[in-house]
Amino acid sequence: MKIEGYWLASGILGVTGSILRRVADSGADAVVTKSIGPEPRKGHSGPILSVSHGGLLNAVGLTNPGIDAFHDEVANLKDVGVPVVLSVFGNTVEEITEVAFKGEKMHPTAIELNLSCPHAEIGQISHDPKLTFEYVKAVKDAVECPVFAKVTPNASDVVSVGAAAERAGADAVVAINTVRGMKIDIFQRRPVLGNRVGGFSGPPIFPIAVRCVYDLYEKLAIPVIGVGGVSTWQDAVEMHLAGASAIQIGTALISGIDVFQRIKEGVQKYLRDEGFTDISEIVGAAGRD
Numbered sequence: 001m002k003i004e005g006y007w008l009a010s011g012i013l014g015v016t017g018s019i020l021r022r023v024a025d026s027g028a029d030a031v032v033t034k035s036i037g038p039e040p041r042k043g044h045s046g047p048i049l050s051v052s053h054g055g056l057l058n059a060v061g062l063t064n065p066g067i068d069a070f071h072d073e074v075a076n077l078k079d080v081g082v083p084v085v086l087s088v089f090g091n092t093v094e095e096i097t098e099v100a101f102k103g104e105k106m107h108p109t110a111i112e113l114n115l116s117c118p119h120a121e122i123g124q125i126s127h128d129p130k131l132t133f134e135y136v137k138a139v140k141d142a143v144e145c146p147v148f149a150k151v152t153p154n155a156s157d158v159v160s161v162g163a164a165a166e167r168a169g170a171d172a173v174v175a176i177n178t179v180r181g182m183k184i185d186i187f188q189r190r191p192v193l194g195n196r197v198g199g200f201s202g203p204p205i206f207p208i209a210v211r212c213v214y215d216l217y218e219k220l221a222i223p224v225i226g227v228g229g230v231s232t233w234q235d236a237v238e239m240h241l242a243g244a245s246a247i248q249i250g251t252a253l254i255s256g257i258d259v260f261q262r263i264k265e266g267v268q269k270y271l272r273d274e275g276f277t278d279i280s281e282i283v284g285a286a287g288r289d
């Protein structure tokens with residue numbers, strides 16, 4: 001698949017075929033499903049969402065129907081109308097490989113490996129280059145379609161993790177998942193989220209995402225898919241300049257599903273006004289001398 005355009009990020013509206021189609025109809029160039037695991041999973045107890053400092057804290061806990069039920073829901077992902085990236089996770093190399101292998105029968109355009117949810121057990125994988133290598137390599141050996149590795153800003157060295165994914169054969173890296181965060185209710189004097197710790201997303205994490213994309217673009221040969229806090233066309237341009245070939249959008253959908261169209265039109269106008277003919281002319285331009 002061509003790694004370009006503006007995609008729905010994993011976990012936001014991505015769990016039924018009809019919703020994926022609605023997002024596609026609203027202008028998304030591709031959609032990523034909610035992360036699907038081997039078995040149905042209830043997720044964490046509530047509250048699972050809270051707003052804080054202009055962003056969103058979530059500890060959904062990877063709620064999902066499991067790969068077999070998801071297959072019953074959307075047997076053929078090609079029906080969605082735009083490329084569909086199936087996001088998968090597993091607690092072990094064997095589990096994630098099995099989910100990816102079963103998932104490929106749904107004809108996704110690519111498979112994205114969620115190695116990095118900060119409020120579930122799997123969050124540890126993408127802190128460790130060796131584990132990341134093992135997970136990516138096993139899935140690459142098991143499926144034919146392109147495989148993307150989603151990394152975390154919570155790792156002390158995101159570039160080593162991205163490089164390990166590249167060595168294992170990943171076709172792109174997706175940066176970033178949510179940032180570990182917490183909110184405390186000052187009158188109850190305890191954490192707001194049922195899981196206490198959650199993943200922070202939305203505009204406040206944008207500079208963190210830009211830094212990760214910039215560093216990864218500098219060191220890797222495979223494309224970087226940028227995600228984290230993008231809500232305007234100016235953000236999208238900045239993310240492209242840092243090195244993102246394609247951009248995923250999640251939390252900004254709260255303000256309306258037309259966000260894809262708004263961003264696309266803004267970026268196109270920027271390119272025209274600044275004298276560029278193609279987006280590829282600005283991808284990574286901020287890192288060039």
Ligand SMILES: Cc1cc2nc3c(=O)[nH]c(=O)nc-3n(C[C@H](O)[C@H](O)[C@H](O)COP(=O)(O)O)c2cc1C
Binds near residue numbers: 248
């Ligand atoms: C409610 C919610 C659920 C999410 N679920 C997933 C998920 O299942 N898998 C995953 O890889 N990322 C998940 N994410 C992370 C997003 O895909 C994205 O990486 C992150 O929110 C940063 O982008 P944003 O600021 O545009 O939302 C979730 C984010 C939110 C807000």
